[in-house]
Each structure stands twice: as C-alpha cells, then as structure tokens.
Amino acid sequence: MEKGNFVDYIRVFCRSGKGGAGSMHFMRTKFNPKAGPDGGDGGRGGHIILKGNAQLWTLLHLRYRKNILAENGVNGSGNNCTGRFGADVILEVPLGTVARDEVTGKIEAEILEDGQELIWLRGGRGGLGNSHFKTPVNQAPDYAQPGEEGLEGWKILELKVLADVGLVGFPNAGKSTLLSVMTAARPEIADYAFTTLTPNLGIVPYRDERSFCMADLPGIIEGAAEGKGLGHRFLRHIERNAVLLFLIPADSGDHRKTFEILLRELEQYNPELLHKKFLIAVSKSDLLDEELRLAVAAELPPDIPHVFISAVQQQGLEALKDMLWEALNRP
Structure with missing residues (x-):
C-alpha cells in the first residue's frame, strides 16, 4: 500500500556474503624451508541484518534498493592469518516489519522492538586453512x-502497523474523525469513501498521564478478504492490534448485519483475528434520541461491550476511553 511517503511492502533481491577460502600455504624459513602448513582460515561472509528503529514508520527508505548485497569474506593467507570478515549490511526497519521468502512465503524474521537485531541472511562460513588438516x-x-556460499533469493519486507487499538469499519464510518478528535493526528477527512488509503496513528491521552496508541485503518468493504477494495493490504495491519474497535454509524440500515459483515471479512482473511478483544462504538449517535439508542443497542451482540459516541459533538468519548483502557489492561 503506497500513498505519498507511506510504503508498507517492498520486494528486494538479497545475497549474503560468500565465505573466504582457506589458504594452502607452507611456512618456509631461512633455516627450515619445510616448516609445515600454516595456511590461515578464510573470513566469514557478511550477514544481512534487520534492526528495529522506532523512529521509522515506513519502508520508503528501502523502496529503491532493488539489490542488497553483503560483502564476501577475504581469503586466508600464510602464517595462519585469518581473512577479514565481509562487512555486514544492516537494514533499519520500522517496528512491526515482517520478512518473508517470496517463493515459500515462510516468515524468516519479525521486528517488534526498538534496537532489536536479527540476522536475516547469514554469510557463508570461511574455509579452513591447510594447517587444520595436519596429522x-x-x-x-x-x-x-x-568458502561457503552465501544465501540469496527474492525477499519480501512487509510492514504491519503496531497499535494498541485498531479502528475497523466501512468507509465513511467516522474513523478518521474519531482519531482526529481523540489524538493529535490529522488524517484526511472528507465526505467520500476511501478517504483513508494508508494507516494513520495517534496517541490517545488518558488519566494520570497514561496513554495508548490508536490506528485509523482504511475502510473494509464486503469482499475485502478476496482482495476487493484495498483487500489484503489493509487487513494485514489489523493483525498487530490488541483491541479492535468496530465503528458502526448510527445511520446504518442494519447495525447487526454491518457488524457481521465486518466480522466475516476478518474471519475469512485470518481466523485468528477472532481471538482478539472486540468493542463496538456507534458513531454519529447525535442523530439518535433515547428511544432509537435502545433500539440500536438491541440489535448489537449482547456479549460485546458497546458505547454511543459522536466525534463531532464530542459525546461519549470519555466513556469510550475508559472502555478501551479497561480492555487493553484486562488479561
């Protein structure tokens, strides 16, 4: 998914360094021309390393690096001198980045903490010199x-947004408006579908100087799990959120059906998403009187906590914060 400076998916060719060859060398001195083998070992090839950087929020800086090649190790030499190791390549990536092999789809590395370093592709080992084989x-x-060959192949780096709370809903459900009111984030807001094309993050201040992170995610449409709309490129960002807040507009024709469609799309994409904590916020509730609120509440699933809010009128936001904080800190 890419808009402006936000890049959350790149494909790149990687190759770690080849190990240096061991040396076949014999020591010769003035008084002993056959002093024996003294070939040194080859140096290790360079690794390709992933390092977490909390200051990054996109993979844009890697967007145009089509080839990531680590340095080969240097060959060993006489007098038991080991060759120099190949220089490692360190790729700084935002937190929430997943590295996978393009062919197998296997996840090879996952960066979740600032400063975390993982060797993604190991460099080849250096060969042993002939001095090791003397008997x-x-x-x-x-x-x-x-020297041992390095590893190579086409790889995928994929960013999945890290946030405590993810906002889930159809386009124009009021997610961006809610984020702008509850945080200092300023997402684009307009009266048309798919205003939000990339995730927006904001910090929600809470009591006693506490806070949590909320993500405004692009809207789901029916069929998103099959790739319609923004499809998988949106749904993968939900996987990192501890709590999912379903935003259902008060003027929705069928509130229960709206929730069930959203839930079905999540289940079809990844059934494990159903194990997350769910909350429901009925947005634009300034349109409802007390009688209509009771009618809407009767349509919602009884086992999922809900709250009526109006981001424009700033109604119910403190109750929403309390509900979110309780869910985040509930075992």
Whole structure:
C-alpha cells in the first residue's frame, strides 16, 4: 500500500556474503624451508541484518534498493592469518516489519522492538586453512577448504502497523474523525469513501498521564478478504492490534448485519483475528434520541461491550476511553 511517503511492502533481491577460502600455504624459513602448513582460515561472509528503529514508520527508505548485497569474506593467507570478515549490511526497519521468502512465503524474521537485531541472511562460513588438516600421518596437507556460499533469493519486507487499538469499519464510518478528535493526528477527512488509503496513528491521552496508541485503518468493504477494495493490504495491519474497535454509524440500515459483515471479512482473511478483544462504538449517535439508542443497542451482540459516541459533538468519548483502557489492561 503506497500513498505519498507511506510504503508498507517492498520486494528486494538479497545475497549474503560468500565465505573466504582457506589458504594452502607452507611456512618456509631461512633455516627450515619445510616448516609445515600454516595456511590461515578464510573470513566469514557478511550477514544481512534487520534492526528495529522506532523512529521509522515506513519502508520508503528501502523502496529503491532493488539489490542488497553483503560483502564476501577475504581469503586466508600464510602464517595462519585469518581473512577479514565481509562487512555486514544492516537494514533499519520500522517496528512491526515482517520478512518473508517470496517463493515459500515462510516468515524468516519479525521486528517488534526498538534496537532489536536479527540476522536475516547469514554469510557463508570461511574455509579452513591447510594447517587444520595436519596429522602425524599427513604432515604436509596440500588442500584447504573453499568458502561457503552465501544465501540469496527474492525477499519480501512487509510492514504491519503496531497499535494498541485498531479502528475497523466501512468507509465513511467516522474513523478518521474519531482519531482526529481523540489524538493529535490529522488524517484526511472528507465526505467520500476511501478517504483513508494508508494507516494513520495517534496517541490517545488518558488519566494520570497514561496513554495508548490508536490506528485509523482504511475502510473494509464486503469482499475485502478476496482482495476487493484495498483487500489484503489493509487487513494485514489489523493483525498487530490488541483491541479492535468496530465503528458502526448510527445511520446504518442494519447495525447487526454491518457488524457481521465486518466480522466475516476478518474471519475469512485470518481466523485468528477472532481471538482478539472486540468493542463496538456507534458513531454519529447525535442523530439518535433515547428511544432509537435502545433500539440500536438491541440489535448489537449482547456479549460485546458497546458505547454511543459522536466525534463531532464530542459525546461519549470519555466513556469510550475508559472502555478501551479497561480492555487493553484486562488479561
């Protein structure tokens, strides 16, 4: 998903360094021209390392690096000198980045903490010099190990937004308006569908100088799990949220059906999402009187906590914060 400076998916060719070859060398001194093998080991090839950086929020800085190549290790030499290790390549990535192999789809690394370092592709080991192969029977081995090849292949780096609370709802449900009122974030707000094309994050201040992170995610449409609308590129961002807040507009034709459609899309994409904590906020509730609120509440699932809010009128926001904080801190 890409708009402006937000890039959350890149494809790149990676190759770690090849190990240096071991040296086949024999020591020769003035008084001992056959002093024996003294070939040194080859140096290790460079690793490709992922490092978490909390100051980054996008993969934009890697967008145009099509080839990431680590340095090869240097060959060993005489006098038992080990070759220099190949220089490692350190890729700084935002928290929530997942690295996977393009062919197998296997997740190879996952960065969740600031400063966390993981070796993504290991460099090849350096070969042993001939001095390692000397035995009482064979005191002049005329062979050494070659360096081990590095690893290579097309890889995928994928960013999944890290937030405590994710806002889930159809386009124009009021998610961006709610985020702008509850945080200092300023997402684009307009009266048309898919105003939000990339995730927006904001910090919600709470009592006693506490806070939590909320993400305004692009709207779901029916069929998103099959790739319609923004499809998978949106749904993957939900996987990192501890609590999902379903925003259902008060003027929705069928509130229960709206919730069930949203839930079905999540289940079809990843059934494990159903194990997260769910809350419901009925937005635009300034349109409802008390009798209509009771009617809407009767349509909602009885086992999921709900609250009526109006971001424009700033009604029910403190109750919403209390409900979110309780859910985040409930075992």
